[in-house]
Amino acid sequence: MGKYDKFFALAKEAGLEQVELSISEFHSLNISLFHGEVDEYKDNNGYAIVARGILNGKCGSASCDVWNKDKAAWLVKEIVANAKVIENDDPIFIFKGSEKYHKVNTYNKDLEKVSIDEKMKNLYALEKALKGIDKRIVEVAGTEYSESTEKHTLVNSNGLNLVQKANYFTFVGQCVAKEGEQTKSGYDFFLGNKFEEFNPEEFAKKIVKLTVDQLGGEACESNKYKAVLHPDVVTSLMRAYIGHANAEEVQKNSSLFIGKIGQKIASSKVTIEDKPLQKNVFARWFDDEGVATYNKPIIKNGRLETYLYNLTTAAKAGVQTTGNGYGGGSKRGIASSFLSLKPGKKPLDQLFEEVGNGVYITDVSGLHAGLNPQSGNFSLQSTGFMIENGKKGKPLDLITVSGNLLEIFKDVLEVGNDVTVSPSGVSAESLLIKKIAVSGK
Amino acid sequence: MISKKLAIEVLNTALETGADYAEIFYEDSSAHSVLIENGKVETSSSNSLCGVGLRLLKNNQCVYGYTNDLTKKGLLALANSLNKSFHDKRLITVNKLDMIKCKNRNPVTRSYDDVPVEEKIALIREGIDEINSLKDPRIVRTFGSFADNKRFVAVFNSKEKWFKRTTEFGRMAFQVIAADQNGFETGFEGPGAQHAIDYFRTEKVNPRKTARKAAETALKMLTAAECPSGKMPVVIGNGWGGVLFHESCGHPLEASAVAKGLSCFSENKIGDYIASPIVSAVDDSTIPGEWGSIDIDDEGNLGSKRLLIKNGKLNDYMIDDLNGRRMERNGNGACRRQNYRFIPTSRMSNTYICNGKSTPEEIIKATKLGLYAVGFNGGSVDPTTGEFNFGCSEAYIIRDGKIAEPVKGATLIGKGFEILKKIDMIANDLDLAQGMCGASSGSIRTNVGQPTLRVSEVTVGGRGGELK
Missing domain, CATH: 3.30.2290.10 (PmbA/TldD superfamily)
Incomplete structure (x- = not known):
């Protein structure tokens, strides 16, 4: 000392x-x-x-x-x-x-x-x-x-x-x-x-x-499309989605995961884990309250396994803390550590083939403005490509994609095998999803 | 505080190896915030920041470092570490420091140091009482907060000048979460100013009015349908609607983008048409008491009013001295930073589109089918391509010249240089709204603003299908 x-x-x-x-x-x-x-x-x-x-x-x-x-x-x-x-x-x-x-x-x-x-x-x-x-x-x-x-x-x-x-x-x-x-x-x-x-x-x-792949793009027709989401897009959406596992939000009636423990909330292809002990630069072996952390699934094969707790919310719920007490101030907040989406087996090319005709969304921006964390609704400026006859086609310019976080993770048909670790501390892969609304022409 | 004598010694050490400019930025600030959640005081926190940032320039290069060790030894060590980046002979010696005098347009009559936390809590409770008086069971969570900040800054530079500046500001905010069987919606209102706490008890700004507005927005949006998507005319409400100009045009007119040729307006010259001829726009850091005002910027240039666009023609930029070197212009008082940990650069202050000749009613009346967007969550822009987005928290469909049903989840996207040319009606109800703007020199206080105006065509993203 x-x-x-x-x-x-x-x-x-x-x-x-x-x-x-x-x-x-x-x-x-x-x-x-x-x-x-x-x-x-x-x-x-x-x-x-x-x-x-x-x-x-x-x-x-x-x-x-x-x-x-x-x-x-x-x-x-x-x-x-x-x-x-x-x-x-x-x-x-x-x-x-x-x-x-x-x-x-x-x-x-x-x-x-x-x-x-x-x-x-x-x-x-x-x-x-x-x-x-x-x-x-x-x-x-x-x-x-x-x-x-x-x-x-x-x-x-x-x-x-x-x-x-x-x-x-x-x-x-x-x-x-x-x-x-x-x-x-x-x-x-x-x-x-x-x-x-x-x-x-x-x-x-x-x-x-x-950068150059984006050149020559134009907006597509406004419509609902079958889609592949790039791991960077999945990362952004997954962080907001898992925010609903925050026990404080649950206890204060503002989470979309209230009363859903043990229930199927996502496609059975979806397993999301919180892995603070994964050996990488994001590892945290104690949280901001000093509690030893451990790896655990939050959603396993589509089923909600646990909320994320700090000491205060755990005491209120009568359970053990999950070691997710993060953030400063008089009150510790709750956050996930290294979030990881369990990879599937299929490579990106095969996901395109399974889509046939649809869109490949590679980037979304303006999340602080276009994603309502409470309702889970989003409408985001996006870039990407058409998927034509099972292959990546022409680039898309000035489009938005919109949907709801709960629906997107229910609509997952496949998880790719292209494990991508983002600098924000999330590991994700491409997702093949049933439909996404695109606004363009 | 550091003495002038020590400042001269540190500047001269920094200049030893040939830097052509050196600057000490000293900051001592304190902040307090209190949060009431669901009627109970949830958190109360104090923060203190005290440090020195040292900036050296040589031609277009910038070397920066900061320290919390404010002893002579600590400051000289920082100067000696940074000057290793250059290897020439000394160009400048500082012999004296003369004070730059500037007006104090933003005096706070009663310092926040003298406001007990109980008084801030009482203020917020009035707003919470107002929300509770609605007795609406759909309101599931309420937040009310008051945050204030007192910031003392002293800058010493190798132009043999120094100045000191104290600013104080407060912000009151309410957030309401409402829920029904279909899900959650949020309403937020957060007025702020460089005024004493009494400002938040006036007719224009008070807790009851602010809190009620936040609650009404959340409840109204609960009943709103999903916003349709596609291209449509959009009438953008006054005040917060100015986030459109802030993102689409404000950022690309900052020297940090323009000087390096990285702005979508880089190829335009002063006098070129970049907007519809009915558009004039201003960045003005001299409005007394406003959220984004500064009397003097972080490198000693006086605050000023910059006419960015004059009747559709490009007229000026926000410029700091370093980027000004590439543009062959002097800084015009736009150099800002969040705190001593950030390298300062050109930023906006109070940025707005000027009043036009129509009335808001005339604009609505002239619109057969379109969107009326009045509340916003903020947005972002890529200044190089001009591609921007901003999200609406409150919007309505306009049908046959009348405001009709509410819609939610609208996001507007486009390219700044295209949208400015499509502004076809501007009203006379200019208002400003307070926000925080994030860029390379950190998060700073800025006002956005505009009168009600119409853009003839914008791409709107939403989940509600085609507009019919």
């Missing part, structure tokens, strides 16, 4: 019954290129401290980004003032610790050894490759390298002291393609913590392809 002793002593003096600190110490570096020159170079060192404490059974919180004894005193003062106005009667917990933790390593020390020259070399190679692959690429809008190292500490007055360290890097490339009057842009992320896994030429090829 050491460094934080002063805080715990002041908290005790102020009459706080239990207190907890969640501390993130981070270092990050971002380098971006534009037209062969370093455009931005950003080197950051920071702290983020969230403190909470219980006074007369109520929880108050405060946060800051500097650590010294004045701030420790300020945190205690604010926690007390905030706790005094809380009226929520829910049980609250400053956790003593789980019996056993299954540690997963999320820190690769070799990444720290990669020289700045090596990073720059890859960044220049990426920019060069983006420019050189296809003459319709008129501009490389930017390439960026970022890396981040974070040490997360959870320490409380009940003796808990947990530390997880993680590091990762990302490359981002963005380019602009032009043909006639039409302009299209495309970008992609690469995220990992093993530097040797990044190949700038392969990554550039992928970005160029997804």
Whole structure:
């Protein structure tokens, strides 16, 4: 503890019954290129401290980004003032610790050894490759390298002291393609913590392809179509869908999964798991309340297996927490960790064949505006392709797709085998679905 | 706060290796928020931010770093680390720092430091009482919140200038979730301003009116049919409707997109027609007390009113000094950042389409069959292609010149440069609405705005089939 002793002593003096600190110490570096020159170079060192404490059974919180004894005193003062106005009667917990933790390593020390020259070399190679692959690429809008190292500490007055360290890097490339009057842009992320896994030429090829493939598109007729959804689209929809497994939403009557435990809510092809212990950069072996996490299915063969709980909602429901207490503040929220859609056996080509004639939706945007998380209804700006005679056909321009999250996952006919892990920490595959409404011409 | 003497030493260290500009951005801010859920105070939290961002420029390059170590040793270490990016001889030495004076157009008469949390809770409770007085069993969950922020900023730069600025603002918000056998709908209202808490107890803005509006929207949308899809004329309501211009035209007119040739308007020159001749549009950071106003921007340029589009012709941009170098223009007071952790760049402030000559009634009357969109969830844009989308939270079908049945789930999409040319009627009821805008320099306060206007044809996405 050491460094934080002063805080715990002041908290005790102020009459706080239990207190907890969640501390993130981070270092990050971002380098971006534009037209062969370093455009931005950003080197950051920071702290983020969230403190909470219980006074007369109520929880108050405060946060800051500097650590010294004045701030420790300020945190205690604010926690007390905030706790005094809380009226929520829910049980609250400053956790003593789980019996056993299954540690997963999320820190690769070799990444720290990669020289700045090596990073720059890859960044220049990426920019060069983006420019050189296809003459319709008129501009490389930017390439960026970022890396981040974070040490997360959870320490409380009940003796808990947990530390997880993680590091990762990302490359981002963005380019602009032009043909006639039409302009299209495309970008992609690469995220990992093993530097040797990044190949700038392969990554550039992928970005160029997804950009130029959009050229020459036009809107299709407004209609309902049989469809294949790209894993990126599935990722976006799945996150919002699984939001309804949040036990707090269920207990407060605003979830579409109320009363559905054990019932079939999706196609039997659909199995979605929460896998915090999966060995990758997203792993979390304790949640923000200090509870040991574990892998579990949320939906298994279409059946809803469990809601996701933190300590408070679990106590209210009389069950064990699922280790999904995430988020800062006086009240811990609930979130999934590494979401994973179980892959099927069929490759993408075969999904196209099974569609025959329909649409292939590769991207959706404006989720914060076009998807109503409460009702599950969505209407989203999209890009994609026609599927004609079982093959990927001409690109689609300026269309929207709309539907409802519950219906989409009920309508799944097949799950592809193209496992794709997104930088947002979701593993998903292409989905073949019965129908989706497209608005175009 | 750091002394002028230390600031000069840090700037000169930063400039040692040939940077042509250096700038220290010091920030000390505090924020508080309280949330009442289903009638009970659920959370109350305080936040404090204190740090320094150091920015060095050389030609078109930008080097940035930040630290929470505000000691002399900590700041010099940051300057010495960042200056390693350059390898030339010193170009500039800072000998003095003169203060830039600017008007304070946004004084908050009673600081939020002096407002007890109980007073904020009482304010929100009035709104909650109003919702409860509706006694509608379909309302299943209510949220009311008040958030305030006090931000002190001091900037020192190698032009031998410095300034300090204190801003305070508050925001009151209500969200209502309503449910029936068919599902859930949400209503949200969140007015904000750089005014003391008394502003939220006026005739124009008060908790009862705001909360009631949020509840009514949720309940109305519960009975709404799914919005039809396809191309149709769309009448866009005043205030929040300005998100259309914000996304479709505002972002592409920021120097961060224009300077690098990455805006859909990059090939246009000042004076080119980019909109219908009845369209004039403004970004104005000088409106007293408004949510997006700033007296002086984050690099020391004074806030200003920029006429972006004049009678359909491109007239100006939002410009920061660095992107201005590529455009051979000076910054015009548009340089902003969320906090010291972000590199600042050109951003919007209070952006709106100017009043026209019609009335809202005339526009509705002139529309035989179309959509009337009045509430919005926000949107997004790709400034390079101009492709934008925005989602409607409240909309109606217009039939034979009259507002008819409510519809939900409408998303409008298009290309900014096309939509601006299709604006064929503009009313005289300009209003502004408060939002948060996210881009590379973080999430900042901006106002969107417009009078009621009509776009002759927009692609509407919805689940309700063809418009009949």
